[in-house]
Amino acid sequence: MAIRKVGVVGCGLMGSGIAQVSAQAGFPTVVREVSANALENGMGSIRRFLEDGIRKDKLTQAGMDATLANLSGTVELGQLADCDIVLEAATEHLGLKRELLGALDRLCKPETIFASNTSSLSITQMSAFTKRPERVIGLHFFNPVPLMKLVEVVKTIRTDPVVLQAADAWCTAIGKTAVHCGDSTGFVVNRLLVPYMLDAIRVFEQGLATRDDIDDAMKLGCGHPMGPLLLTDHVGLDTTCYISEIMFDEFKESRFSAPPLLKRMVMAGLTGRKSGRGFYDWSTHPPS
Numbered sequence: 001m002a003i004r005k006v007g008v009v010g011c012g013l014m015g016s017g018i019a020q021v022s023a024q025a026g027f028p029t030v031v032r033e034v035s036a037n038a039l040e041n042g043m044g045s046i047r048r049f050l051e052d053g054i055r056k057d058k059l060t061q062a063g064m065d066a067t068l069a070n071l072s073g074t075v076e077l078g079q080l081a082d083c084d085i086v087l088e089a090a091t092e093h094l095g096l097k098r099e100l101l102g103a104l105d106r107l108c109k110p111e112t113i114f115a116s117n118t119s120s121l122s123i124t125q126m127s128a129f130t131k132r133p134e135r136v137i138g139l140h141f142f143n144p145v146p147l148m149k150l151v152e153v154v155k156t157i158r159t160d161p162v163v164l165q166a167a168d169a170w171c172t173a174i175g176k177t178a179v180h181c182g183d184s185t186g187f188v189v190n191r192l193l194v195p196y197m198l199d200a201i202r203v204f205e206q207g208l209a210t211r212d213d214i215d216d217a218m219k220l221g222c223g224h225p226m227g228p229l230l231l232t233d234h235v236g237l238d239t240t241c242y243i244s245e246i247m248f249d250e251f252k253e254s255r256f257s258a259p260p261l262l263k264r265m266v267m268a269g270l271t272g273r274k275s276g277r278g279f280y281d282w283s284t285h286p287p288s
């Protein structure tokens, strides 16, 4: 089964990136938002990203025009009915996703594949919101979508292997590398990354090393592009805390539990880059 037409639900941070890379790879792509205003915001960020690409000589004007010609926006879910795959990148809320998948299941042709970009919810649970659980998978992209190469392709106990093959082929066609993974909270990347970030906070909390020494140790000793505390500031301390709570709930292992310092910093509003202060002060000199 070939994927020709693509639907994306949600044109926020992730949905706009997914719609962009899909259209840029030549797929007719329809993106749905809840309001004209939200749609315009998402489309605006796609246009700005493409314009930036032209300024940096990474894209031609013709390339930008071709991408935009493949892309259409709508507030009507019914416009996605004839898509071969619909990627759901709406707000991370189970009730909302239940409603969306139920509606898409009624509207879309029987062959349409549903893929969720969720970071923390169960794909198996979402598949049960439809009458086609064998056609529901996770396609977990990374931010910023146009730049990050990886997609975690998440299968459930019921996923049809043909659906996985089609998803793999589409990921390759949009220039991404797919890794396969079972449906378990955090998939592969967050399963490994989140305990690492939490351990770095524990080392700092226990006074074993300073912030800069922890970050320098992992940069210079392991060749990481940035240290774990700076990375946590980028991800957001609130997001890190939220994900760790969900992972702890699933695995009941202490390595996934949020250190008290992380919880206190979130309570104090020190959520990292987005709030101007986390482990670093972003208000004056953004850390390098």
Ligand SMILES: NC(=O)c1ccc[n+]([C@@H]2O[C@H](COP(=O)([O-])OP(=O)(O)OC[C@H]3O[C@@H](n4cnc5c(N)ncnc54)[C@H](O)[C@@H]3O)[C@@H](O)[C@H]2O)c1
Binding pocket: 009, 010, 011, 012, 013, 014, 015, 032, 033, 034, 038, 088, 089, 090, 091, 092, 093, 096, 100, 117, 118, 119, 120, 140, 141, 142, 143
């Ligand atoms: N932010 C990340 O780094 C990241 C990374 C990987 C996966 N994700 C996942 O991607 C999904 C989206 O996250 P985001 O960061 O883009 O959030 P976001 O808040 O930037 O965007 C979500 C968008 O969904 C829209 N939306 C809500 N209900 C909708 C509906 N019924 N129909 C259409 N659009 C609807 C909202 O208006 C909003 O624009 C979440 O499931 C999240 O877990 C996020």
